[in-house]
Amino acid sequence: MNSKSLQSSKEWSGDTVNKKERAEKEFRADFPRAILHVDGDAFFVACEVACNPSLKGKPVVTGEERRIASAMSYEAKALGVGRGMPVHEIRKLFPEVIIIPSHYRLYEIFSQRMYRILRRYTESVEWYSIDECFADITGLDHELGMSYEEIAITIQDTLHAELGISFSMGLSVTKVLAKVASKWKKPNGRTIIPLNSIPDYLQKTPLGKVWGIGPQTTRYLQQFGIATAQDFVDKGEAWLSERCAKPVLEIWHELCGRSLHDVHPGKHSKHKSLSSTETFMPPTSDPTFLFSELSRHVELVTRSARQETLAATRVSFFLKTRDFRYRRVECVMPTPTALPHIILDAIRKSFGSVYDPSMMYRATGVTLFGLVPISHVSQDLFSTQTETATDSSKKLYSTIDEILNRFGSKTLYLCSSLTAFGNRKAGRKKERNFHLPILGKVS
DNA sequence: TCTGGGGTCCTAGGACCC
DNA sequence: TCTGGGGTCCTAGGACCC
Numbered sequence: 132m133n134s135k136s137l138q139s140s141k142e143w144s145g146d147t148v149n150k151k152e153r154a155e156k157e158f159r160a161d162f163p164r165a166i167l168h169v170d171g172d173a174f175f176v177a178c179e180v181a182c183n184p185s186l187k188g189k190p191v192v193t194g195e196e197r198r199i200a201s202a203m204s205y206e207a208k209a210l211g212v213g214r215g216m217p218v219h220e221i222r223k224l225f226p227e228v229i230i231i232p233s234h235y236r237l238y239e240i241f242s243q244r245m246y247r248i249l250r251r252y253t254e255s256v257e258w259y260s261i262d263e264c265f266a267d268i269t270g271l272d273h274e275l276g277m278s279y280e281e282i283a284i285t286i287q288d289t290l291h292a293e294l295g296i297s298f299s300m301g302l303s304v305t306k307v308l309a310k311v312a313s314k315w316k317k318p319n320g321r322t323i324i325p326l327n328s329i330p331d332y333l334q335k336t337p338l339g340k341v342w343g344i345g346p347q348t349t350r351y352l353q354q355f356g357i358a359t360a361q362d363f364v365d366k367g368e369a370w371l372s373e374r375c376a377k378p379v380l381e382i383w384h385e386l387c388g389r390s391l392h393d394v395h396p397g398k399h400s401k402h403k404s405l406s407s408t409e410t411f412m413p414p415t416s417d418p419t420f421l422f423s424e425l426s427r428h429v430e431l432v433t434r435s436a437r438q439e440t441l442a443a444t445r446v447s448f449f450l451k452t453r454d455f456r457y458r459r460v461e462c463v464m465p466t467p468t469a470l471p472h473i474i475l476d477a478i479r480k481s482f483g484s485v486y487d488p489s490m491m492y493r494a495t496g497v498t499l500f501g502l503v504p505i506s507h508v509s510q511d512l513f514s515t516q517t518e519t520a521t522d523s524s525k526k527l528y529s530t531i532d533e534i535l536n537r538f539g540s541k542t543l544y545l546c547s548s549l550t551a552f553g554n555r556k557a558g559r560k561k562e563r564n565f566h567l568p569i570l571g572k573v574s
Numbered sequence: 575t576c577t578g579g580g581g582t583c584c585t586a587g588g589a590c591c592c
Numbered sequence: 593t594c595t596g597g598g599g600t601c602c603t604a605g606g607a608c609c610c
Contacts, residue, residue, distance in 0.1 A: 199578055201610095214610095215578065260581095260610055345608045378584070378608085406580060455577080459604080496579090 161325035164390050165269045166280050168301040168309035169286070171262030172318030174399045175202035175233055177296035178241045189229055192221060196232040204208065205318060210539070241294055248289055255379035255412065265306055267394035280323055287321060306392045310342040326388050329368065333361035334387060343382045348375070362387055402439060407432040408496030414453040416491050421450060425478055427551035428497035430544055433471045436499055437532060442467035444501035446474050448486055449493040458485040467503050470524050471545060
């Protein structure tokens, strides 16, 4: 008999401790912390199906507008459709698959509702992505008079009932283990990993499936015979700290059941950067076209910034060569801005320093960073004029934003974006087909 | 797998300073 | 002549995630 069961039998012999209370106590000892991970099942497609039940049970893929699969239903997955698979390939291999464009605004609405439901149970909900979150429910069992499992079931059922889409749940003692748990059984699964069951799961988890361990680290550690998450744990801290960086070591602690990563509640924190990039075919060295692409990215990304009431203090842009090399330049803005023509002026000045006419380019992109809330942007305090050029630009762009919101993002664009937004020369860019309900197929 | 797009965090190493 | 030592700030790029 080990010391733990000895202690239990002592308790059992006492009159004051009944069986139920003791069971509860032992259960909590297995949950020094109780962290829930909630993960939407084929979320984008599930939202589409919830709005259009005729899609239910069918192989459905979203991402038509990007020409690659962004999400697929389990029926499509079963056929062999994978993430990132080109749409033309799916059409060729699986003609029965229904391919639809993504509707991010719709997914955003479902996401907000999902977070609202979670917050009914605890304020300690961390935004992780549009369809994934963490919740720290430590102690909630006591408060609600339910076991942790009962709480997980209740939340899962509520999400399903109110949103019409299913979620998989993982409950464990750390965030990394909660992620392992939620992936264990999908869709609509629920997996609970208390402290003493960790090895059972880690033995069956390939290291590369652990959150934060990517292909590089997996390949590196495989050399040492590490195949499963349990092999990784068994190597010990000293061995790993000599060979791996801090993030990997933190994962090790989390897999051991020691929680290092807190659940950070509150709203989804503001963006640290915003970017827009796109690859085009075939590669080109045409500076007019390249600048036009950059101009379009600036328009898109500044619009996102304005929607989030953010302004950039720094901007970077890149040209990506045919052989996947980046030429990147950073521009520091004199004052934080979300106005495209100001950023475009800065890019125009640096364009020559990255552009090499002898190179062929395949992609461009623009990133805004050093973002600050727009309300903090100084209002031209030292200006003597009552209305500055910046003020009138702001008015202009708030009007433009209204038009774009009402009539669609392709209604208006800067003249410098014309080549990119408007009449693309044939062959410059793959032509897109639009399926419009009334007009049918439109090129 | 002939490699899409939007993010975050970490780290090595250079620049600069005393 | 083997070129002090240490701190901070910044950037490019790697790795990872959905």
